[in-house]
Amino acid sequence: MDNPEISTPVAIRVSGLGKTYRVWRRPSDMLLEALAFRRRHTEFQALSDISFELPPGSVTGILGRNGAGKSTLLRIVAGTLDATVGSVDVKGRIAAILELGTGFSPEYTARENIYLGGMCLGLKHSEIEKRFDEIVDFAEVGDFIDQPFRTFSSGMQARLTFAVATCVDPSILIIDEALAVGDARFQVKSFDRVREFKSRGKAILLVSHDTNQIASICDRALLLEKGRIIADGPPQKVCNIYHEMLFAPKQVLPLAEGRIAPIEQIEDALSPSGSAAETADAVSSEIAAKSSFAAPNEASRLAEAEIAEHRYGDNAAQIESIAITDRDGQPVNRLQSLGTYHLVCWIKANVDVGPLVFGWLVRDKRGLDLFGWDTQTGKHEPTSPMRAGERLKIVVSFQANLGTGNFFVTAALAGIDKHKHDVRFEAFELCIEGTPKIYETSIINLAPKLIETSSQSALGR
Ligand SMILES: Nc1ncnc2c1ncn2[C@@H]1O[C@H](COP(=O)(O)OP(=O)(O)OP(=O)(O)O)[C@@H](O)[C@H]1O
Structure with a gap:
């Protein structure tokens, strides 16, 4: 798969990729088909028209529902499965963690498997020998090095698989959900390794269902649905669309058959300011109707257009405005770390609605x-049912335990059955002013106070 003609800025180039699986109802049908030369299978299109490029020094995340085609795509890129159409051009050595124990034998010991796995990834015996201690250290399996791999817990299997794949120093690392296994400490270690890989100019392609993971380590995300890329862009935007896909299942995705929607098109179709006319060729009328959302009021507009609001829901009730005020009710744009403020929301029922749950999230x-918090989780009574046209004011007091910088508020309104009426991702920007006395890199502020420094002599007296 190595193609020397690829110009240096591209580590992986996937062009027009498609995968059709043959499906036989019974195993015997496969044999009968081979013997009788009569077709006894149906075809399942798992991937269609997939194209993207991965530059070196980048981390691309792939999101999608179960069965969307993520693993099929990774396996084709990793070279363990053939595509039906299209091509994958790769520059450099790939290490892929497609499942726990990729390239390992369950009966072999960890020591034997390190050699086996390393050789599968293209290393010579002497090269593995040089890296052996590093692998064992990273995987923290020193005490179990001569135990069979099948006796390892899934966390230990994940650690060893990840350690072997990353210690061979590949140019491209492919990870299928492997970061989700293993304990929290190992996840931090593996995240650090992924970041270090990226800083050394490697390209990383990873599948995860965890949007926080995608948001924190990826530069870009692809959203797959029914074997097609339906969104490709900044992780935060793609994660919002994924969230909508999961939690607003009745809505039809804004895609015409056979088209790849650029993220702007999906955002236009879903956001309140989206023009139905502009996107009519690609969106369902259901989604286009959502453009009847009221425009957010001035106070809730983002100061920087860089991260735009993403909004969805059935619009039975809507969050008309969101603002932050001080305790005297004066609107504020800039907040002091650790100060106490009020989040003030106005809600309007567009039709008669039952009790409502209000929630908010800071990112x-x-x-x-x-x-994240909502009135149900906080064990507050739901609101009384509202008549069409009725308005309700909700005020939540909070302490701004945040470090210096910009943060984003998502507000959501749902029924008590969690049916979403109005979800406004990144609806409001919080700007926290200079926070002296803590590290500038702090995201949160735990308000530390030194309460004791007592010394003890070396003899313990
Ligand atoms: N060998 C196969 N033969 C037939 N169909 C297959 C085969 N492998 C996968 N599929 C089908 O292809 C589709 C995509 O599968 P894939 O495993 O790539 O999805 P995925 O997005 O990784 O799912 P998950 O999140 O559940 O791991 C699914 O509908 C699956 O049933």
């Missing part, structure tokens, strides 16, 4: 959830 600039 950092990468889209990582820092805090």
Whole structure:
């Protein structure tokens, strides 16, 4: 698959990729087909028209529902499965963690498997020998090095698989959900390794269902649905669309058959300011009707257009406005870390609605959830049912335990059955002013106070 003609800025180029699986109802049908030369299979189109490029020094995340085609795509890129059409051009050595124990034998010991796995990834015996201690250290399996791999817990299997794949120093790393296995400490270690890989100019392609993981380490995300890329762009935007796909299942995705929607088109179709006319050729009328959302009021507009609001819901009730005020009710744009403020929302029922649950979420600039709360989780009574046209004001007091910088507020309104009426991702930007006395890199502020420094002599007296 190595193609020397690829110009240097591209580590992987996927062009017009498609995969059709043959499906036989019974195993015997496969044999009968071979013997009788009569077709006894149906075809299943798992991937269609997939094209993208991965530059070196980048991390691309792939999101999608179960069965969307993520693993099929990774396997084709990794070279363990053939595409039906299209091509994959790769520059450099690929290491792929497609499942726990990729390239390992369950009966072999960890020591034997390190050699086996390393050789599968193209290393010579002497090269593996040089890296052996590093692999064992990273995987933290020193005490079990001569135990069979099948006796390892799934966390230990994940650690060893990840350690072997990353210690061979590949140019391209492909990871299928492997970061989800293993304990929290190992996840931090493997995240650090992925970041270090990226800083050394490697290209990383990873599948995860965890939007926080995608938001925190990826530069870009692809969203797959029914074997097609339906969104390709900044992780935070793609994660919002994925969230909508999962939690607004009745809505038809804004894609015409056979088209790849650029992220702007999906956003236009889903956002309140989207013009139905502009997107009419590609969106369902259901989605286009959502453009009847009221425009957000001035206070809720983002100061920087860089991260735009993403909105969805059935619009039975809507969050008309969101603002932050001080305790005297004065609107504020800039907040002091640790200050106490009010989040003030006006809600309007567009039709008669039952009790409502209100929630909000604070994210950092990468889209990582820092805090989330709703009136149901907080064990508050749901609101009384509302008549069409009725308005309701909700005020939530909070302490701004955040470090310096910009953060984003998502507000949501749902029925008590969690049916979403109005979800406004990144509806409001919080700007936290200079926070002295803590590290500038802090995202949160735990308000530390030194309360004791007592010394003890070397003899313990
Ligand atoms: N060998 C196969 N033969 C027939 N169909 C297959 C085969 N492998 C996968 N599929 C089908 O192709 C589709 C895509 O599967 P794939 O495993 O790539 O999805 P995925 O997005 O990785 O799913 P998940 O999140 O559940 O791992 C699914 O509908 C699956 O049933």
